[in-house]
Amino acid sequence: MTELARAEPWPLRWLDVLTQVANVCGSLLISGLVLLIGADVFSRNMFNAPISGVPEMVTLSIVAIVFLQAPQALKVGRMTRSDALIGFLERRAPRVVQGLETLYDLLGMVVVGAILYATWPIFMRAWTRSEFVGAAGDFTAPVWPVKLMILVGGCLLVLQFLARILRRFLTAKESR
Template sequence: MSDKIGAAEDPLPLRWLDHVATAMNVTGSSLILALMVLIGLDVAGRNLLGAPLPGVPEMVSLSIVAIVFLQSPQTLRAGRMPRSTALLDMLTKRSPRLAAAIEDVWDMIGIGVLATVAWATWPRLVRDWERGTFIGAIGDFTAPTWPVKATIVAGSVVLVLQFLARIWRRHRIPDGKAQ
């Protein structure tokens, strides 16, 4: 049983989770497009007008982190998270239950790591929000850092939920028959 993209028979909360992951992915892709335009304008400004756009390096550095956390839930959902599967593929043929158990351990480790990321980032998000922390230089360009922290927390939480959904999908019993 593939635990990649969910099926129509998934319960409503999992379908909503998939919609959220898709929306986050679209947002991340839109951010990539915006960065491409911004970088192109910056390069054109440097070469044609001798004046770069202010804040482009800061926006790129903030956006890269946001893009990773926006697109990771969909990447996991689609089964495209980079990893080596040679051993797992062999085990799936010989012992599907052992392969599923190894996948479960992998997913539980992912849950632990991303829950820790969300838990550790939350206080920084609150602090940056309350203090108005920014990146850049006053008078030239400034951008608040809290939106990226919020994206890290949200992306981590949705990724934790996607790991849980993978486990559920792997072990669900379709039509009352055990897998």
């Protein structure tokens, strides 16, 4: 365990635990999809009988997986971005890099916050109206669980952006 990890406030440690739990849930969804798609392919080829709802389940699951795993990707530094400028500046102007990283985190919070703001009424409508995908009589699945996962994952992502800023501040404070 690093010195910073020991010195971190408990809310940051709890956030990391919740982020890891969401990541594991996303991984379990991936495993479930692999099994479902494999069973569907087997059923189609062996019995000429596809499993109802597989395309709908895949569509819903992909969105959920992205939002459940994005916070952990951000936390461990695997969020997609170009490091060419950061790597160049890091050797020459570390304070500028800290400013750019903080700006990146703030913009990320704004963008994900906008997604959350737009998703909340969609979630409420899906919940109250019992919206579903699929064809009645064949296969239906409610859409509200996926909307909820977008909200949960989005909140964790905003909090991880904030945690990056706090960790940067704590590290800078300790190095003085």
